[in-house]
Amino acid sequence: MGREPAFRIVRWELKVLYIVVAWIVGYALIDLLDALGAPGVALEIVNTIVNLAAFALAVRIFRGRGEPIDPPRAWWRMTAWPTLSRRLGILCSVLAAMTVLGAILGALGVTALPSGVTLGLGVGTALQFGLLAFLYLNSAVHMARLGIAKPERLRPTIRLS
Structure with missing residues (x-):
């Protein structure tokens, strides 16, 4: 049994969709925490973590035209x-x-x-x-x-x- 192919996003339209969805999810989470009465500093920390996590995932799954699809990127490659x-x-x-x-x-x-x-x-x-x-x-x-x-x-x- 072979390894499953890696999930990658190559088309620019899907990259934009990913970014929009990540932004909406982050905004909705912060809005929910705010409605639940979370303190401002907690909202800022959660916002930072969600934004950086969305970027970290995008860097791992986005691929440019002509870039190898399956192998993982080097840790430093954005x-x-x-x-x-x-x-x-x-x-x-x-x-x-x-x-x-x-x-x-x-x-x-x-x-x-x-x-x-x-x-x-x-x-x-x-x-x-x-x-x-x-x-x-x-x-x-x-x-x-x-x-x-x-x-x-x-x-x-x-x-x-």
Whole structure:
């Protein structure tokens, strides 16, 4: 008896669906805990754990075009190609910086924090983005060092003759 094939998501539409469902599940869980009277710090901790768990699972099951499907990814590999890892790392870095700036300005009273947003939530969100930035940029560096690069053509040339 052979090993069961690994569950992988390759199509971008299904990746978007995964992200939307993970976000809805996380939001519903936090809303439920809030309705049950959980303290704010517990909501922030659960939110962080749910978000990071959803990312960790996505990194393990998402596959890029041309990337081997069955073998598990190396622990440090976040995406199929270094360019995407680098771009997502930069995006997460910018989001972390913006979140920190917003939290600082809100704490100083320069700007009002949006309704329901606390300084703790801002710090938690900044830490999440900071961790993801580090992981994505680390992935890009590892792949570049190993010479992993996206092939120029992932689709075969179609000939009509």
